[in-house]
Amino acid sequence: MSEQPVLPERRGNVLVVTINRPAARNAINTAAAEAIAAAMARLDEEPTLFASVITGAGGTFCAGMDLKAFLAGERPSVPVRGFAGIVESPPDKPIIAAVEGYALAGGFEIALACDLIVAAENAKFGLPEVKRSLVAGGGGLMRLSERIPYYKAMEWALTGDLVDAARADEAGLINRLVPAGQALEAALELAGRIAANGPLAVRASKQIIMKARDWDSSVAFDEQRRLSEPVRSSEDAREGARAFTEKRAPRWRGR
Structure with missing residues (x-):
């Protein structure tokens, strides 16, 4: 090698x-x-x-x-x-x-x-x-x-x-x-x-799992929203929904 x-x-x-x-x-x-x-x-x-x-x-x-x-x-x-x-x-x-x-x-x-x-x-x-x-x-x-x-x-x-x-x-x-x-x-x-999954969603999901153990319960959902909302409003989220309705594989762009 x-x-x-x-x-x-x-x-x-x-x-x-x-x-x-x-x-x-x-x-x-x-x-x-x-x-x-x-x-x-x-x-x-x-x-x-x-x-x-x-x-x-x-x-x-x-x-x-x-x-x-x-x-x-x-x-x-x-x-x-x-x-x-x-x-x-x-x-x-x-x-x-x-x-x-x-x-x-x-x-x-x-x-x-x-x-x-x-x-x-x-x-x-x-x-x-x-x-x-x-x-x-x-x-x-x-x-x-x-x-x-x-x-x-x-x-x-x-x-x-x-x-x-x-x-x-x-x-x-x-x-x-x-x-x-x-x-x-x-x-x-x-x-x-x-x-094969949405890269923005995968990345955010990893970060939430890793960081959640350090979040106080009073702020946990706010912290989760901080990471999840940008994904929800992304082009990939719309592409995921569109691909589902059109019965095809999604084409992720990472944005």
Whole structure:
């Protein structure tokens, strides 16, 4: 494969972002973090991109921070976006993690920064930092208890043990559990179903779900209207209604 640390590839309205450092188990160095951040910016800025899938080359999702690069003085993060160019500021548009093999430490935190997770049966997840007297600082501890039950999150975080795909699925972490080698294909199918919908509505729906937990009940509907009303008055909303009455597929313009 190309020597580029990250391979962005457009497939219709979906941007596939492949971490391409298989010899290092797709561990994140500065170049990889910067390239992922650039891909996330492209996703949000290009109006004809509606969703994204992030995955890893060579049968591994991501082993976290590249320790050799770190010891050489590199930082695996970028301003604003944070570690791997994603964990502190994920894209506004939907992103799916397609996980084969290991998603460990920062790699698991990348997956947790995504909106959906498709995992192969051979996938293994974990935040093993405590085994080295470190703290998972890429958002994993904050997000994990939002994704799975509290006591499961505590067990996974405090033991640092690996969690196989079956256990992760049982805990509710995974949207699709598929045979090994099929995670990307399944993620693309799911992304295609999302991208078939009105992009403005999808984007606003994601933002409402993400932000609603921080809204006080006294302002929640006002905040929701702030995000939903521009969609309601958009050209795409009229196109959606027109396409329904004309019994045809809608032609979204993202405005």
